[in-house]
Amino acid sequence: MRKTLISAGALCLYAASLLAQAASTLSPRVREYVSVDAPVVALTHTRVMDGTGGPLLADQTIVIANGRIQSVGGSGTVQVPAGARALDLSGHTVIPGMVGLHDHIVYETNNRIVNLNFSAPRLYLASGVTTIRTTGALEPYSELSLKHEIERGRIPGPRMHLTGPHISDGEPFDLGLPGNTVLWFRFVKTPEEARRVVAYWAEEGADWIKLYTRITRAEAAAVVDEAHKRGVKVTGHLCSVSFREAAALGMDNVDHGFLVNTDYDPLKQPDQCPPDFRQRLLGVDLNSDEVRATFRDLVAKHVAMTSTLAVFEPSVPNRPPMDQRVLDALDPEVRAEFLGVRNQRAMSRDTTALLLFRKAQQYEVAFVKAGGLLAAGMDPNNGNLPGFGDQRNYELYIEAGFTPAQAVQILSANGAKVLGVSDSLGTVAAGKLADLVVIRGDPASNPADIRNVTIVFKDGVGYDSAKLIESVRGLVGVR
Numbered sequence: 352m353r354k355t356l357i358s359a360g361a362l363c364l365y366a367a368s369l370l371a372q373a374a375s376t377l378s379p380r381v382r383e384y385v386s387v388d389a390p391v392v393a394l395t396h397t398r399v400m401d402g403t404g405g406p407l408l409a410d411q412t413i414v415i416a417n418g419r420i421q422s423v424g425g426s427g428t429v430q431v432p433a434g435a436r437a438l439d440l441s442g443h444t445v446i447p448g449m450v451g452l453h454d455h456i457v458y459e460t461n462n463r464i465v466n467l468n469f470s471a472p473r474l475y476l477a478s479g480v481t482t483i484r485t486t487g488a489l490e491p492y493s494e495l496s497l498k499h500e501i502e503r504g505r506i507p508g509p510r511m512h513l514t515g516p517h518i519s520d521g522e523p524f525d526l527g528l529p530g531n532t533v534l535w536f537r538f539v540k541t542p543e544e545a546r547r548v549v550a551y552w553a554e555e556g557a558d559w560i561k562l563y564t565r566i567t568r569a570e571a572a573a574v575v576d577e578a579h580k581r582g583v584k585v586t587g588h589l590c591s592v593s594f595r596e597a598a599a600l601g602m603d604n605v606d607h608g609f610l611v612n613t614d615y616d617p618l619k620q621p622d623q624c625p626p627d628f629r630q631r632l633l634g635v636d637l638n639s640d641e642v643r644a645t646f647r648d649l650v651a652k653h654v655a656m657t658s659t660l661a662v663f664e665p666s667v668p669n670r671p672p673m674d675q676r677v678l679d680a681l682d683p684e685v686r687a688e689f690l691g692v693r694n695q696r697a698m699s700r701d702t703t704a705l706l707l708f709r710k711a712q713q714y715e716v717a718f719v720k721a722g723g724l725l726a727a728g729m730d731p732n733n734g735n736l737p738g739f740g741d742q743r744n745y746e747l748y749i750e751a752g753f754t755p756a757q758a759v760q761i762l763s764a765n766g767a768k769v770l771g772v773s774d775s776l777g778t779v780a781a782g783k784l785a786d787l788v789v790i791r792g793d794p795a796s797n798p799a800d801i802r803n804v805t806i807v808f809k810d811g812v813g814y815d816s817a818k819l820i821e822s823v824r825g826l827v828g829v830r
């Protein structure tokens with residue numbers, strides 16, 4: 352009902368829903384992971400990358416009161432209120448809570464697809480991701496309940512923007528190993544059917560709708576129309592519809608970037624996903640008129656792009672560098688499978704995957720240069736763990752040529768912009784909700800420091816990152 356009752360008053364109520372969650376409302380199960388809980392907190396002597404893309408700020412003090420950032424500025428100029436709980440963060444860096452736009456609760460391997468209702472929300476929060484868009488649900492009702500349980504303070508986790516199930520045309524297909532059939536999408540046959548699914552999920556509480564690779568233009572058009580009527584936005588992992596077509600159809604966001612865009616494929620037929628088109632992407636000239644035309648259309652129609660570099664990287668032999676945190680968190684059987692796939696790939700001498708990956712990175716840099724709105728997500732998959740993948744994106748943006756400040760902006764402020772919550776989230780600024788990530792070290796000069804998250808503030812409540820990660824040891828891939 353919420354979406355169909357939008358009036359001036361309802362909009363105010365919706366805006367008001369971004370109130371800070373008070374620590375006093377947290378259940379013991381959540382409170383167990385809280386390390387900083389005081390009405391007024393001062394983070395002193397810290398470096399700050401504030402999410403605006405501006406320069407790294409040295410020796411800053413951030414005052415948090417009632418779940419919001421009350422003030423931020425040079426440690427000499429910002430007064431620490433009497434009675435504040437002060438944390439000396441010399442040697443640390445603070446960034447805004449990350450906003451993950453392709454951050455599923457579901458985890459996929461070559462032979463299984465599992466909902467991580469227990470571990471995913473914990474890992475996102477522990478990693479500094481305080482807001483997620485789920486972008487395709489295996490269990491839409493688990494996600495709906497999870498969101499409510501997090502909001503009620505009964506489960507630790509990020510704020511959630513829901514998408515409902517994947518919507519695709521076509522038939523169930525195999526993913527990874529033969530017989531690992533994807534049955535959980537909503538496969539539609541007509542625009543009318545697609546419209547009905549959208550209407551249903553909008554009523555149920557989806558904030559976004561996620562389209563998948565075989566959707567037709569007519570179905571996508573019906574989805575966009577029905578969704579927008581109900582205040583719901585549309586994104587997609589596309590193929591049969593190219594990015595320029597998505598812009599023309601009025602979609603709000605396209606996921607995954609270069610490696611799924613069929614704008615440049617000579618074999619592309621209308622409404623069809625061309626076979627093996629990724630092979631032919633290597634030949635695309637990033638300075639060509641065709642690429643410029645894509646960017647021009649996306650910018651003109653305000654279509655954001657969600658980058659998911661972390662999910663593509665493992666297709667490159669020996670990448671990413673092995674992360675002990677991943678091995679510790681995975682269930683033993685899932686870990687063995689992950690290592691098997693990784694070792695198999697490591698034997699490959701083929702450089703295609705590496706060249707394609709680099710091209711995907713360059714495409715994103717070029718999109719931002721062209722004025723595009725690039726945000727980030729990570730798609731948990733084969734050793735790419737919830738939250739850890741969002742952190743890996745930071746390193747991959749710097750490798751691509753973005754500045755550290757731009758990388759933080761992509762991971763925080765840009766995501767908030769796409770979700771329409773910039774007024775409350777996305778940057779370190781007075782008046783915003785106190786979603787802040789405390790990092791030991793200096794990720795601006797040593798990108799891998801992004802992994803050294805110590806405290807994650809959500810609504811001004813500080814969560815113990817290490818304790819949350821420890822709580823899922825050996826469970827990822829199963830729970």
Ligand SMILES: [Zn+2]
Pocket residue numbers: 453455486487588730
């Ligand atoms: Zn995905």
